[in-house]
Every structure is written in structure tokens, then in C-alpha cells.
Amino acid sequence: MNPQESVAKPRSRRPIRVLIAKPGLDGHDRGAKVVARALRDAGMEVIYAGLRQTPEDIVEAALEEDVDIIGLSILSGAHMVLLPQVVSLLKKRKAHRIRVFAGGIIPDEDAGRLRRIGIRAIFGPGTSLESIVSTARKIAGSRA
């Protein structure tokens, strides 16, 4: 058996695990907490890592916690720096399995570029919790 692979294939009995973090320097995390609770209420295990995480912190935590998804909340406008850093660190660590979604105020043209580098979903301020939950499920389901 290849030790890098899961010990056993069927992952059915395990809840989807999501790391929610807020990179960057801006202050409050109400939105991120609301999303965390919605995912919990949908039966997921949400590791809430809190504010001011660096991309390195986030990726190490995601690997340690063996999550399926990283959800990042960004309001500071630094999304075009921080999100690509997370994606490239995941690539560097050969963690292609881990999907990333982002929430925050992200202009359309940026959103397009972020999708192209591998951010799976981008949620603007008006996105309903139901749609975040169902997208998270879909993203996790597509995990290789």
C-alpha cells in the first residue's frame, strides 16, 4: 500500500471536514462564524481557525486536520494576494485533494481569475447559506 494514500477507500462514514479561516488583517469574523454554523448544521465538522491567519498557517492546519475543504473569508481587498498564495502552497504540498472556496467582496474580473487558478467557488455578500452548504457538498463530493 502506498502510505500517501488513505488506509481505506470508502469515506462514507466520515463527515465532510472544513477548515474556515480568515486570512489578512481586517477585524471581524461574524460572516465566517455564520457560515461555520451553517455547515455544522448540515452535518459537517468545521474547524474554525479564526482571524489573521497567514496562508502558511492555513495550509498547515488544513493538512494536520485532514480537511476536505478550506473556506476563506476575505474582506480586506487582499484576495488577489492571499488566495493565490494558499492555492500555490497547496500545490507545493501536493495537496490537490483539498478544495478551496472563498467568500467576501470580490469583483467579477478578479473572481474569474481566481476560478482559473483553482478556487472552486466564490460567494459574494448576498449568497444564501443554503447555496453555500450545497456548493460545499458538491465540492467535497468531487474530491479525488
Added chain:
Amino acid sequence: MNPPPSGGNRPRKASGPGARLSPTARAIRAGDRRVLARLISDVEAREPATRSILEELYPYTGRIPVIGISGPLGVGKSSLVNLLIQHLRGRGKKVGVIAVDPTSPFSGGAVLGDRIRIQRPAEDTGVFLRSMASRGHSGGVSQSTREVIRLLEAFGMDVVLVETVGSGQVDVEIHEIASTRVVVLVPHLGDDVQTMKAGLFEIADVFAVNKADLPGADEAAHHLMELIRTAPAGEKWHPRIVKTSAQIPLGIPELWEVVEAHESYLREGVPGEQARQRRLRQELRDLVTGRFAGELEDAMDRDPALDRLFQKVAEGTLDPYRAADRVYESLRKR
């Protein structure tokens, strides 16, 4: 002859240290963090394939201190864990941390928030922190916790800290797995009675009165002292009280000193060996009851005859005692 209390789990002939290990077990021994992270998930999911790896790694375990940190929500357990990690790292110790939070009984999901308070350099490989949800099934989380502790030890950690919220039976069960049990309280905690009811109080080796930067810490420590004094004697170890503040910070080296004093008390002789044997016996019981419970669940899922028995109880045509007899008989015949 008794093995020395801290002598670890003795190897069996077939798979002792030196025997050829499977690639996964070897990766754990070599300190591969990714393999450890995946294996913990598999252990948590109770994947049958983890069994042989746990067996292989068992001889490398049972030697290190396992420190339970429990107490009501918000008393500062994670903040103390954070400082204990720093303290231990400063002394060159590698630290495994398991932070258990309750699974919501309604959704089966959980928000695991202990990482917020536990910050460390991302590049420090001398720490491995894992958040675990209690995941409903009785006995299951205790067994997963024991196994994750073993994985962390086989991986090379010198100490494992286990944080649990101190409410409810499950938390007491997890806390009991530890070799030294620290219960964290704060001044003016109106519901410390609640904590006692939950059974945590009786099994504490060390009390940390945290938030000692706030008024009332001395009174709380005195009050605690009175309670301990009236507790049934007989055990040689008298629970110790340490005032701490994760805010200032204050009392962290002292807290660890007392924990170490308890660990060396355990190493010195009979009580430690008795405690070790008690824990192993409890684990064996959990493993066996876990298998029976699993069989029962399987049978209930698959066997329509059992389902009909439940129907009859629901309709009132059969009493639950006789129904239980029949379920029990049918399981024994398998």
C-alpha cells in the same frame, strides 16, 4: 512479575520493534505528518483496515505522559494548552494535542474552535494538533482518542495533551484515559457543582484555578482546598491546586511542575501500575462492548425479525423485557 509502570506496551513476538513494518506504520515511525493526518481520519471513522496498523504500532506506545485538560466551556483550557505547548517546546519536548469538542446531536456536525487560541509557528514540526468531534456513538470516541494518542506517540511525541469540555459522561470517559487529569476552574464559577456532578471532580489529580488575574482566585482556591479536604482519602496522591492565568501569563511552569510530580508519583510504584492496569482493562471492555454494539446495530439494520419485535413493543403487544430477551438470544445464535 509486574512490568515497570512506564515500561510501555511489551512487544509480542510476531510484531515487536524490529519486525518488518507495513509502509504506513513505517511512515508513522519516520514522522510523516501527512500519513499521520490521514490515518487519524481513518481511525476516527473506525475503518477496519486501521486495525492491523494499530497492532503494529502498539509496541511503540504506552510510555509517555498523557495529560487530560478538562473543565467547563470558556474557563481557558485552550489558552492554557497553548501556553503549555510553548513551555514544553522550550524544554525540547515534542507535543501532540487532541482537542475534543461535542458533536451536535441534531445534525451530526460540529464546530471545533480550539485552534483559535492555539497559535504556533507553522513550520514547527514538534507539535501536532488535531481537533476531534465526539461523534455520537457511545464508547467510540474514547476508543478513537486512545488510538490517536498511540499514533501520536508512535509518531514520536514526548507528551500528549487532551482537551475536553468537562460536561457529560463522554467527557469524563475521555478524561479518564489520561495518566494525569487536570481540571480547570475559574473564580466565581457558580456551576462548579455541575462539574462535580459530572464526575470530573473526583478524578482530578490537579486543579488549575485559571483567570487568576481576575479577583476571587484566592477565595476559589481556598474553597477548592476545603472541598478536597473533605473528599474521601485513601489514595496516596492528594490533588494539588495551582493558580494560573493565561492572560498575564502566570503559573504555567508551576502547573507543569505539579503535573510532572504526579507523573513521577505514578512511575514510582504500585498506584501508577494499578492505574495503568485499570485503564487497559477499561479499554478491553470498551473494545469488546464496541463489537457487540456494532453487531447489534448491524442486526437491527438487516434482520426484519428484529424489526418486527420493535414494532410489537411499540404497539404494546410485547413488553420490552421479553423483546430484549429475544434480541439477545438471536444475537447469541449468530
